[in-house]
Amino acid sequence: MKKFIAKGSLFFCVALFIWFVPALEGRAKGGETIKTGVYAGDISLAGMTKEEAEKTIQEYIASMEPVEIVLLVADNQEVVTTAGELGIGWANPQIVDEALHLGTQGNIVQRYKVLKDLEYENKIYPIELDFDIEAINLILTEQCTQYNTEPVDMGLVRENGVFVVQEGQIGYGLDVEASIDTIYEYLTGDWNRENCSIVLNIEVNEPRGTEEELLLVKDVLGTFTTSYSTSNGNRSANVANGCRLIDGTLLYPGDEFSCYDAVAPFSERNGYYMAGSYLNGKVVDSLGGGICQVSTTLYNAVLLSELEVTERNNHSMIVTYVDPSADAAIAESSGKDFRFVNNTDYPIYIEGRTTSDKKITFTIYGVETRPEGRTIEYVSEVLETINPTTEILYPDAGLPIGVVNVTGAHIGYKAQLWKVVRENGVEVSREIINNSSYKMVPRSAVVGTATADPNAYNALMEAIATNDINHVRNTAAMLAAQANAAAAEQQAAPTE
Numbered sequence: 001m002k003k004f005i006a007k008g009s010l011f012f013c014v015a016l017f018i019w020f021v022p023a024l025e026g027r028a029k030g031g032e033t034i035k036t037g038v039y040a041g042d043i044s045l046a047g048m049t050k051e052e053a054e055k056t057i058q059e060y061i062a063s064m065e066p067v068e069i070v071l072l073v074a075d076n077q078e079v080v081t082t083a084g085e086l087g088i089g090w091a092n093p094q095i096v097d098e099a100l101h102l103g104t105q106g107n108i109v110q111r112y113k114v115l116k117d118l119e120y121e122n123k124i125y126p127i128e129l130d131f132d133i134e135a136i137n138l139i140l141t142e143q144c145t146q147y148n149t150e151p152v153d154m155g156l157v158r159e160n161g162v163f164v165v166q167e168g169q170i171g172y173g174l175d176v177e178a179s180i181d182t183i184y185e186y187l188t189g190d191w192n193r194e195n196c197s198i199v200l201n202i203e204v205n206e207p208r209g210t211e212e213e214l215l216l217v218k219d220v221l222g223t224f225t226t227s228y229s230t231s232n233g234n235r236s237a238n239v240a241n242g243c244r245l246i247d248g249t250l251l252y253p254g255d256e257f258s259c260y261d262a263v264a265p266f267s268e269r270n271g272y273y274m275a276g277s278y279l280n281g282k283v284v285d286s287l288g289g290g291i292c293q294v295s296t297t298l299y300n301a302v303l304l305s306e307l308e309v310t311e312r313n314n315h316s317m318i319v320t321y322v323d324p325s326a327d328a329a330i331a332e333s334s335g336k337d338f339r340f341v342n343n344t345d346y347p348i349y350i351e352g353r354t355t356s357d358k359k360i361t362f363t364i365y366g367v368e369t370r371p372e373g374r375t376i377e378y379v380s381e382v383l384e385t386i387n388p389t390t391e392i393l394y395p396d397a398g399l400p401i402g403v404v405n406v407t408g409a410h411i412g413y414k415a416q417l418w419k420v421v422r423e424n425g426v427e428v429s430r431e432i433i434n435n436s437s438y439k440m441v442p443r444s445a446v447v448g449t450a451t452a453d454p455n456a457y458n459a460l461m462e463a464i465a466t467n468d469i470n471h472v473r474n475t476a477a478m479l480a481a482q483a484n485a486a487a488a489e490q491q492a493a494p495t496e
Helices: 002-029 050-063 094-101 108-120 133-147 176-187 231-244 259-263 291-305 454-464 468-491
Strands: 036-039 068-072 078-082 121-126 155-159 160-165 169-176 196-199 201-205 218-225 250-251 256-260 276-277 281-285 307-312 339-341 348-354 361-364 374-386 389-400 404-407 412-422 426-438 443-450
Touching: 036 050, 036 094, 050 094, 068 133, 078 133, 094 121, 108 454, 133 176, 133 281, 155 348, 176 196, 218 291, 231 276, 231 291, 231 348, 231 361, 256 259, 291 307, 291 348, 291 361, 291 374, 389 454, 389 468, 404 426, 404 468, 443 454, 443 468, 454 468
Parallel strands: 036 121, 068 196, 389 443
Antiparallel strands: 068 078, 155 160, 169 201, 218 361, 250 348, 256 339, 276 281, 307 339, 348 361, 374 412, 404 443, 412 426
């Protein structure tokens, strides 16, 4: 009985195999196309070759390129872009190979089971999207960041001797890196592939300062005045203009002030005129000549306020409106600047004023925290005086004989500045603040040598060789007088 059953089972399996193999072989021969019931998303891939399936899915993705995506940026502004501009692409093209090989791998039973399953339930492969990170970054940086706004700190102005607080303004800035992640994760994850809006990552930057804090700014920390009464109209205008550009500056704790940045550029459009300034040991006319008196006056007010000086340069030659080592030069050509930091715990306010009698004053207001009875004095000490011992003469054949243009000498100095602190009249400290070296420049003269008289020319050149400007001046005057007299006699002579 058992043998009969075993032989019957074997006969049944052989019969099933004979019937099933041709069916599978027939389906296997059709393995170059995708089986019925296989989908990519909502797209049926039944009967398609690999190339046909890939083309169909690519066309589906391309159909989404015009879909509008609105990026919500700072200050409720909108930037409209498209999926195509964001570089939409296909992230999982391998699903076509998987779909193509479905039901063609494994043993006969496994393959048969897959085919039978497809008759009752579709096999759906999700179409995953990708986006170009560089394209997203480009749109964010070129189109979205233009709506960034800097915060405007609470301000302070002094009107008729009274401080008035000005409201600030919140600033908004796009966090580009975080926004790239936000866009990419949404479009590759939760996006329903229709028009949509995406809120970008916006940083809110609060303005500095409060009304209570700014109303504390009322104490005079330091004030200093210099005179420019000997200046001509152009130089006087430059001093007043530089003062105006600095007036009203508010510095919060830790802020650094650059005098050059505040008063530049030196142009007519910015209110400057041609006036004398130092260049390579000479006085030359330049736009903004005299601006160093502005920086110098402010420097002394800063010293008295005991703010932290981070850059200070002395002039190439000595100036007359402050003591040696009490000056602070700025110069575009040599990169000189005057900088300082508000090293107090409160805001400070810089007031600049000029008067009709040509005086410039800077006053620095803040919150006085130094003890009563504490006074500060800055003392200039000249370490060395270098007097000119020679004179320099420059013959100029382009000028007529008799012309002598003299440039005065500049005495050279080496000096240092002391800070002396007293408490209740008693000196408690003395320290050197800076050291300065000023060039010695000899007196010089440009001497005209143009003449048709060789004797006069030789006499003048002999005088120039003495390097004595006074002697040259006398000789040139005498020769010019002789030339004028000879010309007059020739003109008065009767003609035949």
